[in-house]
Amino acid sequence: MxxxxxxxxxxxxxxxxxxxxxxxxxxxxxxxxxxxxxxxxxxxxxxxxxxxxxxxxxxxxxxxxxxxxxxxxxxxxxxxxxxxxxxxxxxxxxxxxxxxxxxxxxxxxxxxxxxxxPPLDEQDQIVDSVNRELRHLDELANVTTKSVSKLQEYRQALITAAVTGKIDPASADTALLSGEEARVA
The missing domain is CATH 3.90.220.20 (DNA methylase specificity domains)
Known part of the structure; x- marks a missing residue:
């Protein structure tokens, strides 16, 4: 069989x-x-x-x-x-x-x-350390990805607001220079 x-x-x-x-x-x-x-x-x-x-x-x-x-x-x-x-x-x-x-x-x-x-115990320590750092890098990459996504959303909202007349261009220039928010029309 x-x-x-x-x-x-x-x-x-x-x-x-x-x-x-x-x-x-x-x-x-x-x-x-x-x-x-x-x-x-x-x-x-x-x-x-x-x-x-x-x-x-x-x-x-x-x-x-x-x-x-x-x-x-x-x-x-x-x-x-x-x-x-x-x-x-x-x-x-x-x-x-x-x-x-x-x-x-x-x-x-x-x-x-x-x-x-190196000796086996040191190999274990190296692997643990590398894995810890890789997890930290993965976390940083995730935070960065989320930040980029938020900035892209903000950029799109800003463009939409500018082309639909919801931002006063005069106050926007002043706000950018002073670090304040632009007035919405």
Whole structure:
């Protein structure tokens, strides 16, 4: 009797670093003996084309296509620290790629990269610190986006008020120079 196991598989399609695109495939391991099931926390890096150097961490055991290299247990490295290192070195990794318009990098080249990492407890501290700063930057980006949106609304309201005669142009010039609000007609 044939197995009906379903395994998640990762691809290097659209998505963002750290969140690999996941699809489910039935009977993959049974049909393709060359495939390997990678454990949770395996670090992935895309090797081909436009996605070269993009990274991700498996949140569930998964198989993947040949466009990804997986590091199941980086020696002496926390997976979250290793992925930060890969992201920091992405430009260098891309430059190691060969080929014309869509460069490729081999697993051999990726596995030959040497990463000097601090002790594991320090790696944890670095990851926590980077994640804290990234959350802060995300908050600042959200505040900035909201501020830009408010300024765009204010700009539109000001233009509407000016063209419909609701602002006295004489008081508007004076108000701008003095920092006061213009009188509404």
């Amino acid at each position: 044939r197995s009906t196991s379903r395994y998640p598989g990762t691809t290097t399609g659209p998505g963002s670093d750290s969140r690999p695109k996941t699809e489910f495939f039935s009977n993959l391991l049974e049909q393709h003996s060359a495939l390997k099931l990678f454990p949770v926390e395996s670090v992935l890096i895309a090797m081909y084309g436009a996605t070269i150097g993009r990274t991700g961490i498996l949140g569930t055991p998964a198989v993947m296509n040949q466009a990804c290299c997986a590091f199941a247990s980086p020696v002496g490295m926390r997976p979250r620290f290793f992925i930060l290192w890969l992201q920091a070195m992405r430009q260098h990794i891309v430059e190691l790629g060969v080929g014309g318009g869509q460069p490729n990098i081999s697993q051999e080249k990726l596995r030959s990269l040497r990463v000097a990492g």
